[in-house]
Amino acid sequence: MSRWVVGLDVGGSKVAAALGGETGVALARVRVETDLSSEAATLESIFGAVDRLLAEAGLGAGDLAGIGVAVPGEVDHRRGTVRRAVNLRWREVRLADRLRRRYAVPALCDNDANLAALGEWSFGAGREAAVLVYVSVGTGIGAGIVVDGRIHRGAGGAAGEIGHAVVLPDGPRCACGLHGCLEALASGPAIAAAARDAIAHGRDSSLRPPGTDPVAITASDVARAAAAGDPLAREVMARAAEHLAYALIFLARTLDPDRMVLGGGVAAGAGAAFLTPVRKALEGVAGFTGHALADRLAISELGEDAGLLGAVQLARTAGGRGR
Amino acid sequence: MSRWVVGLDVGGSKVAAALGGETGVALARVRVETDLSSEAATLESIFGAVDRLLAEAGLGAGDLAGIGVAVPGEVDHRRGTVRRAVNLRWREVRLADRLRRRYAVPALCDNDANLAALGEWSFGAGREAAVLVYVSVGTGIGAGIVVDGRIHRGAGGAAGEIGHAVVLPDGPRCACGLHGCLEALASGPAIAAAARDAIAHGRDSSLRPPGTDPVAITASDVARAAAAGDPLAREVMARAAEHLAYALIFLARTLDPDRMVLGGGVAAGAGAAFLTPVRKALEGVAGFTGHALADRLAISELGEDAGLLGAVQLARTAGGRGR
Numbered sequence: 001m002s003r004w005v006v007g008l009d010v011g012g013s014k015v016a017a018a019l020g021g022e023t024g025v026a027l028a029r030v031r032v033e034t035d036l037s038s039e040a041a042t043l044e045s046i047f048g049a050v051d052r053l054l055a056e057a058g059l060g061a062g063d064l065a066g067i068g069v070a071v072p073g074e075v076d077h078r079r080g081t082v083r084r085a086v087n088l089r090w091r092e093v094r095l096a097d098r099l100r101r102r103y104a105v106p107a108l109c110d111n112d113a114n115l116a117a118l119g120e121w122s123f124g125a126g127r128e129a130a131v132l133v134y135v136s137v138g139t140g141i142g143a144g145i146v147v148d149g150r151i152h153r154g155a156g157g158a159a160g161e162i163g164h165a166v167v168l169p170d171g172p173r174c175a176c177g178l179h180g181c182l183e184a185l186a187s188g189p190a191i192a193a194a195a196r197d198a199i200a201h202g203r204d205s206s207l208r209p210p211g212t213d214p215v216a217i218t219a220s221d222v223a224r225a226a227a228a229g230d231p232l233a234r235e236v237m238a239r240a241a242e243h244l245a246y247a248l249i250f251l252a253r254t255l256d257p258d259r260m261v262l263g264g265g266v267a268a269g270a271g272a273a274f275l276t277p278v279r280k281a282l283e284g285v286a287g288f289t290g291h292a293l294a295d296r297l298a299i300s301e302l303g304e305d306a307g308l309l310g311a312v313q314l315a316r317t318a319g320g321r322g323r
Numbered sequence: 324m325s326r327w328v329v330g331l332d333v334g335g336s337k338v339a340a341a342l343g344g345e346t347g348v349a350l351a352r353v354r355v356e357t358d359l360s361s362e363a364a365t366l367e368s369i370f371g372a373v374d375r376l377l378a379e380a381g382l383g384a385g386d387l388a389g390i391g392v393a394v395p396g397e398v399d400h401r402r403g404t405v406r407r408a409v410n411l412r413w414r415e416v417r418l419a420d421r422l423r424r425r426y427a428v429p430a431l432c433d434n435d436a437n438l439a440a441l442g443e444w445s446f447g448a449g450r451e452a453a454v455l456v457y458v459s460v461g462t463g464i465g466a467g468i469v470v471d472g473r474i475h476r477g478a479g480g481a482a483g484e485i486g487h488a489v490v491l492p493d494g495p496r497c498a499c500g501l502h503g504c505l506e507a508l509a510s511g512p513a514i515a516a517a518a519r520d521a522i523a524h525g526r527d528s529s530l531r532p533p534g535t536d537p538v539a540i541t542a543s544d545v546a547r548a549a550a551a552g553d554p555l556a557r558e559v560m561a562r563a564a565e566h567l568a569y570a571l572i573f574l575a576r577t578l579d580p581d582r583m584v585l586g587g588g589v590a591a592g593a594g595a596a597f598l599t600p601v602r603k604a605l606e607g608v609a610g611f612t613g614h615a616l617a618d619r620l621a622i623s624e625l626g627e628d629a630g631l632l633g634a635v636q637l638a639r640t641a642g643g644r645g646r
Contacts, residue, residue, distance in 0.1 A: 130478040143577065147475065154579020155453040165573040166608075167490075169565070178608065242492070250488040250573055254466065256477020285489075285501065 007312030012087035068314030115310030117144025226273035245281030263300030330635030335410035391637030438633030440467025459587035549596035568604030586623030
């Protein structure tokens with residue numbers, strides 16, 4: 001009987017693949033460039049990653065029990081279809097089917113936040129949580145919810161899309177057309193925009209040495225300046241962090257998780273300038289069962305690997321080996 | 324084998340009890356006054372309701388397969404303990420145990436919002452929903468979540484306590500000590516306070532005939548005045564409704580429910596002045612799977628009976644007859 005599964009994390013620049021055994025962590029990995037020139041080319045990048053992984057491990061498709069894939073976008077998990085993935089320029093791609101046909105093994109796919117949550121629950125900062133909420137703060141903001149080891153996907157597969165919850169009705173306009181979405185207030189691009197905006201309105205900051213163009217400021221720049229003590233950068237970070245904290249409080253009140261894990265590029269890159277205000281806001285709020293909400297907060301242990309390792313775990317489900 | 328179950332809804336003024344058959348709706352009901360003079364007296368009111376229900380139906384305790392109880396407060400469902408119920412003046416009451424010992428049948432208890440959600444899912448506006456979110460807006464604000472027919476209670480049994488999610492950080496102080504909790508913005512007392520406050524600050528309104536005291540204004544008064552076209556009352560209602568709508572959007576983004584049911588005294592009593600702005604705010608927001616969020620909104624079909632009928636359904640679980 002097949003003892004191996006493959007997990008894939010498909011991003012706009014790289015496809016990562018990992019080999020998993022019957023239990024536990026990934027045993028081998030590869031990364032290949034994502035070819036975005038066409039839908040077929042991107043699929044070939046994915047196949048290429050699987051083929052290379054198998055070749056390096058000396059295995060064939062017949063040794064596999066299942067494949068799991070994390071995709072950044074809207075995924076119909078049941079049908080195995082990627083409805084829309086902006087970074088891949090995909091619409092309605094029957095990804096699970098394509099993998100199933102090529103390797104003759106069961107395949108499942110899901111969005112990256114859901115699988116990052118499953119990854120942290122299986123191998124990371126969410127181990128043994130009865131109710132886990134994972135929140136990724138990066139270019140976008142998304143959440144994954146794991147209850148009793150199973151992803152809560154919602155009625156239409158769109159659960160966890162908190163980036164487009166309106167948390168400040170008269171806040172800045174979001175790319176989605178609404179105003180004051182969480183993503184327009186606390187994501188990487190929102191942090192960069194808030195800093196640029198303040199500087200354009202005449203605020204002094206080390207972020208803009210005289211004569212330079214504030215248009216180029218990124219969230220990483222703001223994070224670095226905040227770490228170096230720049231008052232504007234610290235203020236911008238703190239405001240973004242507070243918006244995120246109130247969203248975490250809402251999630252905590254709604255779902256009563258015993259663990260909330262923060263991941264994504266901003267949470268990882270901004271460090272204390274971002275995390276301290278988040279923690280501080282949560283410290284002021286008691287849980288209903290005696291635990292302070294701040295005590296339930298943890299930082300991702302898997303970092304960029306969360307989605308990939310969640311995909312390995314999903315692959316075990318595909319092969320009927322896990323939950 | 325026993326074919327009957329009893330559901331109870333324990334309120335600060337009345338205890339309602341209903342008899343359920345193997346499936347479907349309640350077959351007989353009684354209501355008795357709640358004696359709040361002591362914990363023992365309140366328990367006697369509950370026993371009295373069960374006894375009268377059985378007597379009227381010509382049944383004995385031996386005919387029962389289970390008892391389910393809805394309690395307004397924090398309930399440890401697993402242990403069957405009411406942790407705290409302010410309206411009953413209870414703390415740490417082992418309610419399920421007391422019922423089990425008296426009637427020699429399995430007994431379960433849960434908080435009223437969870438059981439109202441289960442009631443609407445079983446018999447009301449939430450029938451056949453894969454993911455149901457029920458939100459009660461009355462003296463307090465609470466939610467119940469039903470996924471695949473099961474209540475999501477959270478890791479510590481405190482899921483759904485959205486009344487104390489902070490939705491306007493610089494908003495009015497809440498009884499819980501935080502600022503800008505949903506309950507401080509959209510509950511009955513919050514609506515009354517907002518109207519009183521505006522009048523105290525000199526706003527004109529039919530709510531305050533010259534020479535009268537604004538202290539006496541209630542949410543029902545505001546609802547009536549809004550229905551009659553009073554501009555201040557309509558404004559106050561619309562503002563509360565918008566805060567609720569943004570909370571519903573957050574819940575929808577988080578859980579992706581196919582049905583959201585609004586219940587509770589304010590939602591029922593305020594009518595169009597409250598519901599139209601809620602619907603309008605939701606109409607501006609698309610779901611991720613093509614359905615407008617407004618299409619998923621429904622008004623409670625069971626009204627005040629939602630918790631009672633949910634308790635009947637819970638009793639079936641106690642007796643091992645349902646899910």
